[in-house]
Amino acid sequence: MVAEKEQFLRVGGPLDYQIAPTHFPANRHHDGHIPFGHALDLEHATRAEVVLERVQSHVDTRGLALQINGHPWLPVPPPAGVPRPATDYMFHDYPVVPVPLEYLHAGPGNTFKLKVDSTQRWNWPQNIFYGVLLRIYYAPETFDLQVRVEGLSPGDSLAANQKLTLATPTPEAIARVDYVGLYHDINWRGDGIFRQWQYHFHKGKIRNHLGSATAPPFEVHWATDWVPDQPREIQVAARVTDHQGLVHITPAISGLRLHRDHRVELALPYRQPANWVTREDSLISYVAVHSNPVHVEALQLAWRSWSPCYARGVFINGVRVFDHEAPCYDYAEHLLEIEEPTFLQHGENVISTGKTPLIDGQMVHGMEVQWPGIMLKVRTRPPDQPAVRIEEGTYAGRPHFIVHTPSATYYYDRAGGGLSRLIDTDGRDWIGFWPIPWDTYPASAASAYRGIPNLVFGSDEGGAGHPGHDQCESERLEGQRIRSTSRQGRWQWTWHFFADHARLDIERTDPNHAYWFLYEGTPGGVYEPARQYMGTDQGGPLRIQPDFFAGDKRFDIWRWAYFGHEEARQVLFVAQHQPDTLSDAFAYLGNTPAGLHAPDGMVIFGFGRQDGAIPLMTERRTFFVGLHEAVRDADAHTRLGAYIRTLLRLHSDQD
Incomplete structure (x- = not known):
């Protein structure tokens, strides 16, 4: 066992700074109020804020709040990029809390106080803090410094x-x-x-x-x-x-x-475990490498941790790349460089940490891996390559074609015959398929229900065209195309990938069963209906949130549609080449009965989908998928509509 040496402020639980003088001297605060230690100049001040250096420390610690000079408590927001509920994850962030200027007074003597909710899963709520920064802003002309x-x-x-x-x-x-x-x-x-x-x-x-x-x-x-x-x-x-x-x-x-003679890919992790603490178990996450491993010269691993002296290995695809290092009971940053990493795979790579054993018969802290997990940078010197190319790789343990284009990276499940991921240039996955939980309503809205185009439903070849299923055989064709055929041969379709979109041609259908074309995924890479929008050829952008679980769905007849998130630079659009009079559908499905307020979920959009999950299409058709600039207003909606109409005319001329 190693004693704590570093100093930080504990908030919550039996070691809360207000009641544990061995961890924070009683003479440093008055009833929990800690002085900032600086005299404030508020003349010409325009606004103020406090920045907290917060470590989550114990999962399920909630309700962090800040008090300034005894004024009403100010809630501290959770980190925006951490899955909900963020309190289930290990993170170290820097929340910004706006402070009304009237809460402060000029000169010395300003104080702050922190608290968290008293309830927690094992009755020990705790956040820890490495710093509390008070910022006062002034009009630029007040203190003019030419720089x-x-x-x-x-x-x-x-x-x-x-x-x-x-x-x-x-x-x-x-x-x-x-x-x-x-x-x-x-x-x-x-x-x-x-x-x-x-x-x-x-x-x-x-x-x-x-x-x-x-x-x-x-x-x-x-x-x-x-x-x-x-x-x-x-x-x-x-x-x-x-x-x-x-x-x-x-x-x-x-x-x-x-402008240089090499490339560096930032490979982003996904499916990070909640409460990533190595005393709990051997835990895994994943990272997708889109660079061809043949051309990789070196990689860097980067992550933030707490108490890494108790780590027992970090592994990539089963190869140990790190064991442990100081400090114990303190914050650490890790940046490792590995030359010629022959263990890298194209597509999905497994990142894992070993379980911390008992030491001297006692459970020890273990290493906390802080959100967003273990990140990779991959340096390559690839030869000149076409703008659109199809390579082989894996995802979710399944063989995939990985399609690289200037606007997006598509993951095509070869046995499923559908897209499992569609990643924009900012790293957002607009589909986010995952096999677990499988076929569980509504939980699989966060996993196995997702995909494009999810064509066949309700027949003995149900699942053809849907990632995660094993109903297809897929082959790569010339001209940046992929063809999939159902195992019984009744269905066949071909995808053609271009720089800014993809085209799907349905070439053979089962005369005894109808199909649909679905987008089931995550606009902007997350499920946040309140911050997402959509539009169709009938108008947009629209802030509507029909709740599928509650029975609220929208039906109409649409030629094209798009879906966006207020923070994303693009929208995902889908379009059908041939106009029709069949019902189309739109709603949000959360992964819990909370529906729109569930922690995860997906959009459900379907061409040729009738209420009651009934497919309607029977003829051969053509569809389009792609990313386009975000639609913030009516003018952007008009531009996207013009682009889609041009796209449809262009492909009509080619046909």
Whole structure:
């Protein structure tokens, strides 16, 4: 057993800072109120906020709230990118709590207090905190400091060792410069958001940023060799701290890009276990590698943990890549580099942690793996490749074709004959099929019900066209096409993949059974009906949330439809080439009876679907699927409609 050495603030349970003086001295607080320790200048202040450096610590710890100077309690939000309920997961995040200016007073003596709910599964609620930062914002003209980043211009390509300096007429006024970037990379903030201004704090000190300098010309060199390939522009700015302690943000330099002789893929984890603590069991998650392993030179593993001295191995596809390291009972960041990782697989890779055994006959803490889990960066030097290509891989333990296009990566289940994943360039999976739980209503709305096009239902070949089933044989054809035939030969269809969409041609149907075309998945990669929208050729965008479980469904006759999330840059659209008069359907299905408020679930949309889950289509037809720019307003709806009509005309001409 190892004694605790590090210091942090415990909130909740028998070691709560208010009642455990051996963990937090009684003279450091008054009835739980802790002084901030700085005199506040509120003249010209425009707003205030508190940033908490929070570790979840014990699952099912809920109700975190902040109090300032005895004013009403302020609820602290859960991390947005963690699955619901977030309290079931291990995470270390930095929630921001707006504070009304009237809660503060000028000068010294401002205090804060923290609390959590008293109930928890094993009667020990606990969050721990490494820092509490109070920020006061002022109008920019109040404290004018002329500063800008030098070394880059808008639209530049970044160098492998990019030099950054600060231009200012008053360098003597500056105490420190911290350079930060807006780009897609490892999520060190622990909120599940991969594109953001890349920095965070530990005990109030900035970390995982581009670099810092404390003397003119405030020069740093940013090594970009392992910066992932970017789906969008990179921006660079600086946080400039003057000798008064005021932080000034420079204008961002935008339009930056990478131009180099290698590629770096950020491989994102999925299906992370709740309560990932190694004393519980040997636990697994997954990560999809879309780079061909033949071309991989090296990889990096990155994750955040707590108490990794009690780890007993991290494994990729059964190969041990890490054992354990200090500290015990404290926060840690891990970044490992492995040359020529021959154990990588194309598509799905299994990440696992070993179970921590009893030590001296006693259960010990184990390593906590903090959300979003263990992330990979994969560096390759691939040869020139076509923009659209089909390769072999695996997902959910099943053989897949993996279709790479400039706009999306499609996972095609070869035995199921349907799409199990559709991943945009930001890493969002718009389908999210998983085999467990299997065929359980409504729980499988978070797993096995999902897919595109889920064609055949209610016959002895039911499941043909649906990922997870074994009703098809699929082959790769010339011209970036995949053909699937049902095992009894009564159904056949071909997918043709293009740079910005995919086309499905139904070539053979069973004369004794109808079919439908379904999109059952997660717009924007999550189930959040209140933040999602849809539209059809009859209008949009529409904020409607019919609850399938409650019997609320929408039926109409549509030529095309789209689905989006307010944070996603795209919508997923589906269209049918031939107009018809058959019923189409739309609703949301949650994975619990809570319906729209369930923690997970899916959209149900069907061409040729009648109430009562009745397929209606019998003829050979053509359908389209793709991603397009997000539809925020009526003008964007009109643009998408024009694009789809052009797409339909184009394929009519080709036919």
